[in-house]
Amino acid sequence: MCGIYGTTIPYSAEEVKSKLERIAFRGPDQSGSQLFELDNGQVILGHNRLSIIDLDKRSNQPFTYNDNIHIVFNGEIYNFRYLKKILEQKGYLFKTTSDTEVICAAYLEYGKDCVSHLNGMFAFVIFDQAQQILFGARDRLGQKPFYYYHAGKNFEFASQVSSIQQFNDKLSISKDSISQYLSWGYVPDPFTIFNEVKKLRAGHVFTFRIKTGEFESNGFWDIDYKATSTFPGTYEEAQTELERLISDSVKLRLFADVPVGVFLSGGIDSSLVTALATKTTAEKVKTFSVKFNKQGFDESQFASKVADYLNTEHHVIECDYGEGLNLIDSFSYYYDEPFADASAIPSMLLSKYTKNHVTVALSGDAGDEAFIGYHRYNWMSYIEKAFRAPSRIRLAFAYLLKKVPYYKLQFIGSIMGMKDINLAYLSTVSGLNSTWANGNTDTANLVEAKYLYHTCKNIYERVSDFDIKTYLNSDINTKVDRASMAYSLEIRSPLMDYRIIEFSRMLPTDFKFQKGNQKRILKDVLYRHVPKTFFERPKSGFTMPFKEWFRNELKDYVLSELNDTGLRQIPSIDQQEVKSIINMHMTAKANNYPIIWRLLILKQWLKNNARFALK
Structure with a gap:
């Protein structure tokens, strides 16, 4: 896991060093850059390394293969040993035991299609000196970030936008992106908080031609959202195949030249990853859970119960909420775009203390979206049942609910009043129907709307597909990447193996969701290894008590930051309505902490980036 950087802009050596230092936490083991002088300009490649595979300096980056292929790479290629054998049979020679070198050889053998042969999480750029091009790619599900700036022959890329914004006086803050953020809690791909900087979309490659400045991007992978293939076997056969896939995925992700552990929350997904990890390695598995010192937010006993049963080397990390509060001040330094998932704070705490024991940790991310x-x-x-009723009856009922003086029923009423079920879902996962956020995002311009607005699948499959392409990519993966990289910890997610995602898209809905039994097939695979009784409790999230904090410990902070003066500094909001929302929360008439947190984070980011104009 690393931080990558590169540019054709003639920055000085000191400026490039500063850009790398800004994201040094992503790769503290080695930092370096290389300048390539060209007849018509130059290319600079930079890299911060977190050493995971082949710890020798021979695998430091920028890395050169066969004289003309130069690469900077962030991520892991889990099937690199298998791919390396195939390439060796084709005559390729290797001087390291790293996956970086394998990418270079795969590029020479397969060209731009090399990415189709890679199973992993990755963001990389190859400078092909012979062809005078930069070729890059981002993994299928967007686990690794990739930002770029393109203006004519000027091209710059980095793992985080903070490296690009340094020494660049041509950037401006996007009003449209602020509206997107206020709706979703993040700035969705391919946009960023800056008008001039973009994210490479997940599952895409690009080519930048240095001589002409031409930039081209194309997709190389997508989910089967049109249901062109289905699993032909029985439910029992599907369980067996799913277990085989997850076991192989876990085995691949346990390989490293540094200590590896597993995040174990005690829930379905992390328990399944842990159970299969104990089956695929002879070593005792190290597991980690977090214990918070506030009543009602500590579920570490569930993780300990699973750990005892599976006989893991379990570590319970005790976290003080005061430490979580302190992280708020440095939040925008690591999440260097506005990002409003409050579970990022406990994720950072878990990563911070896990790094004291291991350098790599497996997680259970993607189980909810895929299953x-x-x-x-x-x-x-x-x-869905409500939308089956005649619209006249549904709308009348929605009208009555919105008149009830209870915010949850009012919200249900507003959802039932939507024109279709797709828009109803969009409104549940966003602020698209919020009147407090002016200039809200137009769903007609939402690229990912195609995963919802079709009739090839039922509503459950469509919303699952939509979340894989949006929430998993832009929220979960961003949260995990920044939280772990803040402490130089690599997170690997076995359930995000593209083979498992593709398999989940083939399964009949009732294999995953039957009579309210969610993640049915994942649970039944888990119950082969851990007693079902361990999980007979409501599903819980991974969060901190912001609802209570904002009414007590952080009340003065909220009211001072979001007073009249503070609210005037935040664009695209209705100040009077926001004041009402805050008052409703403080008087316990509604739970509006997500909106308050969203505004606090945005205000903090705008304050730290005041030198950029808003356009």
């Missing part, structure tokens, strides 16, 4: 696990999916089963 219909979120509460809102179950809720959609009720909403």
Whole structure:
């Protein structure tokens, strides 16, 4: 896991060094850059290394293969040993035991199609000196970030936008992106908070021609959202195949030249990853969970119970909420775009203390999206029934609910009043129907709307597909990447193996969701290894008590930051309505902490980036 950087802009050596130092936490083991002088300009490649595979300096980057291929790479290629054998049979020679070198050889053998042969999480750029091009790619599910700036022959890329914004006086803050952020809690791909900087979309490659400045990007992978293939076997056969896939995925991700552990929350997904890890390695598995010192937010006992049963070397990390509060001040330094998922704070705490024991940790991310696990999916089963009723009756009922003086019923009423079920779902996962955020995002311009607005699948599969392409990519992966990289910890997610995602898209809905039983097949695979009784409790999230904090410990902070003066500094909001929202929360008439947190983070980011104009 690393931080990459590169540019054709003639920055000085000191400026490039500063850009790398800005994200040094991503790769503290080695930092370096290389300048390539060209007839018509130059290329600079830079890299911060977190050593995971082949710890020798021979694998430091920028890395050169066969004289003309130069690469900077962030991520891991899990099948590199298998791919290396194939390439060796074709005559390729290797001087290291790293996956970086394998990417270079794969590029020479397969060209731009090399990415189709890679199973991993990655963002890389190859400078092909013979062809005078930069070729780059981002993994299928967007686990690794990739930002770029393109203006004519000027091209710059980095793992985080903070490296690009240094020494660049041509950037401006995007009003449209602020509106997107206020709706979703993040700035969705391919946009960033700056008008002039973009994210490479997940599952895409690009080519930049140095001589002409031409930039071209194309997709190389997507989910089967049109349901062109289905699993032909029985439920029992599907369980067996899924277990085989997850076991292989876990085995691949346990390989490293540094200590590896597993995040174990005690929930379905992390327990399954842990259980299969104990089956695929002879070493005792190290597991990690976090214990918070506030009643009602400590579920570490569930993780300890699973750990005892599986006989892991379990570590319970005790975190003080005061430490979590302190992280708020440095939040925008690591999440260098506005980002409003409050579970980022406990994720940072877990990563901070896990790094004291291991350099790599496996997680259970993607189980909810791929196997219909979120509460809102179950809720959609009720909403779907409402939308089957005649619209006249549904709209009348929605009108009555919105008149009830209870915010949850009012929200349900607003959802039932939507023109279709797709828009109803969009409104549950965003602020698209919020009147407090002016200039809200137009869903007609949402690229990912195609995963919802079709009739090839039922509503459960469509919202699952939509979340894989949006929430998993832009929220979960961003949260995990920044939280772990802040402490130079690499996170690997076995359930995000593209083979498992593709398999989940083939399964009939009732294999995943049946009579309210969410993640049915994942649970049944897990129950082969851990007793079912361990998990007979409501699903819980991974969060901190911001609802209570904002009414107590942080009340003065909230009211001072979001007073009249503070609210005037935040664009695209209705100040009077926001004041009402804050008052409703403080008087316990509603739970509006997500909106308050969203505004606090945005205000902090705008304050730290005041030198950029808003356009």
